[in-house]
Amino acid sequence: MNIYALSSGRGPSGIAIIRLSGKDALNISELITQKKNLKSKEINLCKFYNPSNNTLIDEGLLLSFPCPNSFTGEDLVEFHIHGSNAVISYFLKVLSEQDNCRLAEAGEFTKIAFQNNKVDLIEAESIGDLIHSETELQRLQALKLVQGNASKYYNELREKLIKSLAYIEAKIDFAEDDLPESVLKEVQNSIREVYTDIKKILKSHDIGEKIRDGFKVSIVGEVNAGKSSLLNLLSKRDAAIVSAEKGTTRDVIEVYLNIDGYPVILADTAGIRNSENEIEKKGISLAINKSKESDLNLIMIDNSSKSIDPKIKNLINENCIVVLNKSDVDSKQNHNFKNVEIVLISVKNNQNITQLITKIKKNLSSKFTTSNTVLVTRERHRVKLIDCLKEIDNFLKKDQNKDIEMAAEDLRLATRHLGSIVGKVDVEEILGSIFKDFCIGK
Ligand SMILES: Nc1nc2c(ncn2[C@@H]2O[C@H](COP(=O)(O)OP(=O)(O)OP(=O)(O)O)[C@@H](O)[C@H]2O)c(=O)[nH]1
Numbered sequence: 469m470n471i472y473a474l475s476s477g478r479g480p481s482g483i484a485i486i487r488l489s490g491k492d493a494l495n496i497s498e499l500i501t502q503k504k505n506l507k508s509k510e511i512n513l514c515k516f517y518n519p520s521n522n523t524l525i526d527e528g529l530l531l532s533f534p535c536p537n538s539f540t541g542e543d544l545v546e547f548h549i550h551g552s553n554a555v556i557s558y559f560l561k562v563l564s565e566q567d568n569c570r571l572a573e574a575g576e577f578t579k580i581a582f583q584n585n586k587v588d589l590i591e592a593e594s595i596g597d598l599i600h601s602e603t604e605l606q607r608l609q610a611l612k613l614v615q616g617n618a619s620k621y622y623n624e625l626r627e628k629l630i631k632s633l634a635y636i637e638a639k640i641d642f643a644e645d646d647l648p649e650s651v652l653k654e655v656q657n658s659i660r661e662v663y664t665d666i667k668k669i670l671k672s673h674d675i676g677e678k679i680r681d682g683f684k685v686s687i688v689g690e691v692n693a694g695k696s697s698l699l700n701l702l703s704k705r706d707a708a709i710v711s712a713e714k715g716t717t718r719d720v721i722e723v724y725l726n727i728d729g730y731p732v733i734l735a736d737t738a739g740i741r742n743s744e745n746e747i748e749k750k751g752i753s754l755a756i757n758k759s760k761e762s763d764l765n766l767i768m769i770d771n772s773s774k775s776i777d778p779k780i781k782n783l784i785n786e787n788c789i790v791v792l793n794k795s796d797v798d799s800k801q802n803h804n805f806k807n808v809e810i811v812l813i814s815v816k817n818n819q820n821i822t823q824l825i826t827k828i829k830k831n832l833s834s835k836f837t838t839s840n841t842v843l844v845t846r847e848r849h850r851v852k853l854i855d856c857l858k859e860i861d862n863f864l865k866k867d868q869n870k871d872i873e874m875a876a877e878d879l880r881l882a883t884r885h886l887g888s889i890v891g892k893v894d895v896e897e898i899l900g901s902i903f904k905d906f907c908i909g910k
């Protein structure tokens with residue numbers, strides 16, 4: 469089966485790119501261009517025709533990538549046509565009428581690339597992330613993964629495990645010949661190193677996932693302090709209702725923001741106070757829960773408030789930013805807290821908002837920088853790494869002299885978990901090839 473799809477964005481645009489991949493891609497291109505011998509290392513300027521009635525569709529460029537040197541690993545052709553909706557629709561219709569040709573499913577080109585070993589699972593996932601990246605930080609992270617840094621790292625760890633496994637297997641196969649004690653020690657040390665490395669990567673898992681999904685920042689605090697007004701100002705739209713009535717917001721309202729490259733999910737919440745109203749009480753409890761799961765809380769207080777509710781005071785810690793609002797009413801800062809970032813603003817007059825944004829960025833960047841070159845960006849990777857750690861732990865707990873077969877099985881499973889992150893599960897095959905060339909030291 470040959471698959472095709474519009475690979476550029478929907479028109480109208482100057483140029484649109486339609487991709488066609490499959491074993492008949494080159495034949496179909498010859499039919500559509502009415503040209504033989506399309507060149508694969510040059511750009512072909514062509515007229516495109518509907519083969520069923522020879523009418524002209526458009527004029528444009530054709531790039532051909534014969535297998536295996538293409539993105540999918542199959543014969544692949546790119547048609548660069550004019551990007552109007554009419555041209556695109558007609559071109560796609562003509563392709564749909566060719567034998568064994570159908571519209572590609574979402575991600576199918578990358579899926580075929582994976583099946584043909586053109587990319588591994590991590591690279592395939594990160595191509596999706598790169599396409600969906602909205603902020604600079606997300607682009608950089610996805611790009612690093614596309615380039616294969618993480619895959620290389622996981623493969624290296626995995627190969628280290630496989631090498632150790634080969635020693636253990638050797639000990640099983642040549643039971644009567646003792647494996648020198650020093651070799652066993654070496655194996656154990658090498659496995660401990662892998663264990664420590666994985667632990668280290670897991671510690672930073674938060675960072676990778678946060679960059680991908682967004683940092684959670686919540687606005688919590690007094691009723692009527694201007695929380696919803698701040699959310700609207702930062703998101704540049706009227707996402708939340710603002711009113712002079714106290715207790716307006718009940719639900720949690722979330723907006724997605726790009727704060728200078730930082731992907732942020734900003735939440736507005738109900739003001740915290742003693743309330744008898746059942747709905748408001750629910751809203752307050754949602755607000756407190758939200759503050760607990762946030763990466764950063766903006767505690768919003770009306771600068772002219774005389775006293776602050778103890779429940780709000782409880783939320784103030786070194787990790788939050790206290791936002792005193794309505795400086796237009798009283799420009800003197802009326803509250804102070806030790807070791808806490810404070811900023812006096814006026815949402816109404818747009819005063820000090822840039823300072824607030826700088827403080828938010830500073831807080832997030834201090835929390836989310838790491839020296840690790842590899843970050844765990846998905847729950848799937850995290851789960852597999854934890855599974856791998858469990859098996860290594862099982863291995864290390866065993867007496868490898870007595871329970872050697874069981875210990876080998878632990879290692880085999882650990883290797884498999886690590887391999888499934890990049891999409892390599894065929895452990896036996898690799899083990900075979902390594903073991904074949906292996907010198908057991910005698
Ligand atoms: N003077 C002044 N008024 C403001 C400022 N920011 C907001 N307000 C007003 O304060 C009132 C409450 O604003 P909201 O944004 O609804 O406050 P809130 O904290 O979301 O209130 P609740 O949802 O009830 O907890 C509205 O009348 C706003 O117009 C400000 O900087 N200065």
Ligand SMILES: [Mg+2]
Pocket residue numbers: 695696697708709710716717736737739
């Ligand atoms: Mg509100």
